[in-house]
Amino acid sequence: MRAVKDNKVYNISExxxxxxxxxxxxxYDDEGKILEHSPKTTVSYAEYEKVVKERDELKAQLNKISxxxxxxxxxxxxxxxxxEHGIDLGNATSKEGIIKKIKASNAE
Numbered sequence: 001m002r003a004v005k006d007n008k009v010y011n012i013s014e015x016x017x018x019x020x021x022x023x024x025x026x027x028y029d030d031e032g033k034i035l036e037h038s039p040k041t042t043v044s045y046a047e048y049e050k051v052v053k054e055r056d057e058l059k060a061q062l063n064k065i066s067x068x069x070x071x072x073x074x075x076x077x078x079x080x081x082x083x084e085h086g087i088d089l090g091n092a093t094s095k096e097g098i099i100k101k102i103k104a105s106n107a108e
Contacts, residue, residue, distance in 0.1 A: 001017065002015070004025060024066055070102060070103070075093075078102065081102065085105075
C-alpha cells in the first residue's frame with residue numbers, strides 16, 4: 001500500500017497506515033485505488049458551495065417528480081421542520097416514521 005500527500009509517495013505497511021493518515025497522507029492500494037482519505041483532508045469553500053447548490057437543485061427536482069417535499073428531506077431536516085411547526089414526533093426516529101407523523105399532523 002502507498003501513502004500519498006502532495007508530491008510525496010511512500011510504500012508503507014498496514015501497521016504504518018494510521019500514522020500516515022494522522023500526518024495528512026491518503027492511503028492507496030497497489031493498483032492506485034484510494035483506500036482511505038486522511039482526516040485532515042479539506043475541501044475548498046467554493047467546492048462545498050458547488051456541491052450544496054447541486055444537492056438543492058436535485059432535491060427540488062425530486063420534489064417536482066414526487067410531489068412530496070418531505071421525501072427529499074433528510075431525517076435531521078424533518079426533525080427541524082417538526083420542531084419549527086410544533087409537531088410531536090413521539091418515538092419516531094426513522095425518516096419514514098417522521099414523515100408519517102408530520103403528514104398525520106398536517107392532515108388534522
